[in-house]
Amino acid sequence: MVIFDFFKGGSKDKNDNQDNIKEDGSYKFYYHLNGKLDEERTYKGGIGMGLYKFYYENGKLKETGNFEVGN
Secondary structure: OOEEEEEEOOOOOOOHHHHOOOOOEEEEEEEOOOOOEEEEEEEEOOEEEEEEEEEOOOOOEEEEEEEOOOO
């Protein structure tokens, strides 16, 4: 399993790193200003797949779900 850490500009800003993921694996994205975890996702073939978790800027879990092929 590959784990990468990226920093995002904020809760509503998507960083180019997230849009250009090429390798399969688990990725974590962080809020740039406070360094707290923002998102956890798994990618396969550059597409979000399986379990994801989104967090509020204060670090509390906001949402979990599953990416499905075609969504």
